[in-house]
Amino acid sequence: MDKRALFFNTIKKLLGMRLYNYVKDAIKETNKILLNSLLNRVIYINRKRFRSNPCHMFIEVFKRNKNLEGQLFLKDFRALTKNLDDNSIITIIKSLNRMKKIKENKFPFLILFDKQEEKSLNQMKEDISHIIKLSNDIYQYKNYQLPKRHFEASVFYYKHQLHEVSNLNKIKDKSIIDVGGFIGDSVLVFNELNPKNIYTFEAMPENFKFLIKTIKLNNIKNVTAINVALGNKEGYCNMQVAANASSSVMYLNNNNFKIIKVPVITLDSYVKKNNIEVGTD
Known part of the structure; x- marks a missing residue:
């Protein structure tokens, strides 16, 4: 077991599961703030909570097709984008690509947004x-x-x-x-x-x-x-x-x-x- 895993396992035993989750999220939030400052980018925390939360919107999508590929996905995608304008289709494609990136990437911090989106997020x-x-x-x-x-x-x-x-x-x-x-x-x-x-x-x-x-x-x-x-x-x-x-x-x-x-x-x-x-x- 590496030092990082040993650290979090020790904290988990000392604090209990619920308090441990708060501490872990606080550490991730602190790291996110540091990365935001260092990279001057908006960082997404990849918690992957959909693995344990049956209500998460990702569940049904990946249950139907794990890789968002194949004939079933093609059928769903065509039905979803039918008669939509270009901007709406771009929004759907962006969302699907981000879902795939979150699902497939194990790194806890991701850059998902483009520069214009980051500017809008910072203004907000x-x-x-x-x-x-x-x-x-x-x-x-x-x-x-x-x-x-x-x-x-x-x-x-x-x-x-x-x-x-x-x-x-x-x-x-x-x-x-x-x-x-x-x-x-x-x-x-x-x-x-x-x-x-x-x-x-x-x-x-x-x-x-x-x-x-x-x-x-x-x-x-x-x-x-x-x-x-x-x-x-x-x-x-x-x-x-x-x-x-x-x-x-x-x-x-x-x-x-x-x-x-x-x-x-x-x-x-x-x-x-x-x-x-x-x-x-």
């Missing part, structure tokens, strides 16, 4: 870092307030890529359905579209408490928050609670997650019961 990190703590349960970024320090770049910087929607003006004075409301972060962005109402569904009780606080902090009056999960039939389901802004999925017998029982309704039944007008222009 700089912008999203301007957060101030106003009290123990109030944090502010720009004009947004949250009850916890969790400002996702995908929400507050990229605004869910809403700028790519060509007919956003049609949303004004219409209702928005927000499925998976989390702590209410998306509600703040959706409200800027001047909708008539926002209906936000969040199944997890802890997230729902923060969601209500977010609505009150930002004085939003047109939001209805519902503490249920949505499904194809009404009832209950066991769900495993994921950390941060990760999605919570139906129970897959994974002992690493807390399991809770949540009510499930259908969107159709809620719309009918509350006389919500639906339709398209």
